[in-house]
Amino acid sequence: QVQLQESGPGLVKPLGTVSLTCAVSGFSISSGFYWGWIRKPPGKGLEWIGSSSHSGGAYYSPSFQRRVAIVLDTPWDRFSLTLTSATAADTATYFCARHRSGSKHFDLWGQGILVAVSS
Amino acid sequence: QTVVTQEPSLSVSPGETITLTCGLSSGSVSANCFPSWYQQSPGQPPRTLISTTNSRSSGVPDRFSGSILGNKAALTITGVQADDESDYYCLLYLGRGSWVFGGGTKLTVL
Numbered sequence: 581q582v583q584l585q586e587s588g589p590g591l592v593k594p595l596g597t598v599s600l601t602c603a604v605s606g607f608s609i610s611s612g613f614y615w616g617w618i619r620k621p622p623g624k625g626l627e628w629i630g631s632s633s634h635s636g637g638a639y640y641s642p643s644f645q646r647r648v649a650i651v652l653d654t655p656w657d658r659f660s661l662t663l664t665s666a667t668a669a670d671t672a673t674y675f676c677a678r679h680r681s682g683s684k685h686f687d688l689w690g691q692g693i694l695v696a697v698s699s
Numbered sequence: 700q701t702v703v704t705q706e707p708s709l710s711v712s713p714g715e716t717i718t719l720t721c722g723l724s725s726g727s728v729s730a731n732c733f734p735s736w737y738q739q740s741p742g743q744p745p746r747t748l749i750s751t752t753n754s755r756s757s758g759v760p761d762r763f764s765g766s767i768l769g770n771k772a773a774l775t776i777t778g779v780q781a782d783d784e785s786d787y788y789c790l791l792y793l794g795r796g797s798w799v800f801g802g803g804t805k806l807t808v809l
Contacts, residue, residue: 639796
C-alpha cells in the first residue's frame with residue numbers, strides 16, 4: 581500500500597522559509613511518476629504549487645516560480661518543498677501527492693500539514 | 700493568467716441529479732486539458748474522483764461521472780446522497796507543464 585506523509589515545522593516566521601518533506605512508503609519515487617505539492621489556505625481553494633520527477637525535471641506554478649523548489653531524495657524515497665520569503669498569505673495546509681505524468685492527475689495524497697506564517 | 704471557473708455553490712435534494720462545471724476564463728475545455736475532479740471534506744485530504752475527463756478512480760461509485768459539456772468539463776452526480784455534501788475541485792492541464800485548480804464548488808445536500 582502506497583502512503584505519503586508530510587512533515588516539517590508548523591510555524592514559520594515572516595520572511596522565513598517553509599521547508600516540508602514528504603515521505604513515500606510502498607513505492608519508489610524514481611519509478612517514473614511526478615511528485616507534487618498542493619496547498620489550501622484557510623477559507624480558500626486548492627492551489628497547485630509544483631511537481632517534480634526523477635527523470636523529467638520540475639514544473640512550478642507561475643504564482644510560486646521565483647521562490648519555490650521541489651527536490652527529490654530518491655535513495656530515501658522522499659521529496660521536499662522549499663518556499664522562501666514567506667508571508668501570512670502562505671499560511672495553509674500543504675499536501676504532497678503523486679502526480680501521474682500520462683493522465684496528468686493526482687492519484688494519491690498525503691494527509692496534509694498545517695503551516696502558519698506568523699511572528 | 701488563465702482562471703479556471705467553477706460554480707461557487709450549488710444545492711440539491713437527495714436523490715436528484717446535479718452537474719458541476721469547470722471552464723476557462725479564456726478558451727474552451729477539451730480532453731487535451733486532461734480534466735480531473737476531486738472531492739474534499741473539512742479536515743480531510745482531497746479524494747480523487749475522476750481523471751482524464753471520465754475515468755473513475757478505484758472505489759468511486761458509478762453515481763459520479765465526468766464529461767465534456769459544450770466548452771466545459773462537467774462532473775455529474777446521479778442520485779445524490781447526503782454524504783456527497785462536500786467541496787469539489789476540478790484540475791486542468793494548460794500545457795507547458797502548467798496545472799490550475801478551479802476555485803471549487805461547495806455542494807449542499809438539502
